Amino acid sequence: MTQQLAGKAALVTGGGSGIGRASALALAAEGAVVTVAGRTQESLKETVRRMEAAGGTARCVLADVTREPDVERAVEAAVEGVGRLDITLNNAGYDGEFQYTWEYDAEMLDRMIAVNTRGAFLSMKHELRHMVAQGSGVIVNMASGAGLVGVTGAVIPVDGGYTVP
Ligand SMILES: NC(=O)c1ccc[n+]([C@@H]2O[C@H](COP(=O)([O-])OP(=O)(O)OC[C@H]3O[C@@H](n4cnc5c(N)ncnc54)[C@H](O)[C@@H]3O)[C@@H](O)[C@H]2O)c1
Numbered sequence: 001m002t003q004q005l006a007g008k009a010a011l012v013t014g015g016g017s018g019i020g021r022a023s024a025l026a027l028a029a030e031g032a033v034v035t036v037a038g039r040t041q042e043s044l045k046e047t048v049r050r051m052e053a054a055g056g057t058a059r060c061v062l063a064d065v066t067r068e069p070d071v072e073r074a075v076e077a078a079v080e081g082v083g084r085l086d087i088t089l090n091n092a093g094y095d096g097e098f099q100y101t102w103e104y105d106a107e108m109l110d111r112m113i114a115v116n117t118r119g120a121f122l123s124m125k126h127e128l129r130h131m132v133a134q135g136s137g138v139i140v141n142m143a144s145g146a147g148l149v150g151v152t153g154a155v156i157p158v159d160g161g162y163t164v165p
Pocket of ligand 1 (some may be wrong): 014018145
């Protein structure tokens with residue numbers, strides 16, 4: 001690795017698993033001070049353990065991205081000690097279940113919007129306060145091809161196995 005992110009502070013939400021964990025590891029390998037945020041202490045600690053084992057600088061913070069005080073705390077944790085916020089990956093996401101529209105649980109839809117839309121908004125709100133003040137910064141909002149294309153009879157597209165009756 002080139003250490004091209006040395007001295008930079010990064011925040012990854014949903015950093016305790018999957019793409020968030022892999023991205024956090026990649027950022028740390030390039031020298032960024034990485035904070036991972038999420039709802040499960042054990043999985044976040046495991047991501048930190050892996051970053052540190054690879055020589056990176058990392059920490060974690062418990063945060064539910066649907067709750068504004070949590071998001072604010074996560075952003076402040078990422079800034080702490082570095083004094084700036086350079087890179088954020090707003091990756092925390094909830095996909096819900098695969099169900100037809102006429103069977104779909106509206107509360108599941110509410111949860112999806114709360115995590116994926118409100119969560120991304122709250123994250124940007126508090127990240128941008130630092131980035132605007134410092135005059136720089138990069139925000140990546142995780143999305144999905146499922147937001148761009150649809151399948152007749154399904155609420156969201158499915159990779160086979162779920163056909164229109
Ligand atoms: N894997 C794919 O094929 C794929 C495709 C398109 C988009 N995505 C998106 O990529 C992102 C990561 O997905 P993944 O595949 O790594 O799955 P994942 O389930 O491993 O990652 C999602 C993470 O978000 C966390 N999370 C959920 N709700 C949260 C909340 N309220 N507050 C904080 N953290 C919360 C989960 O605990 C988990 O760690 C998601 O936003 C997902 O929608 C994934």
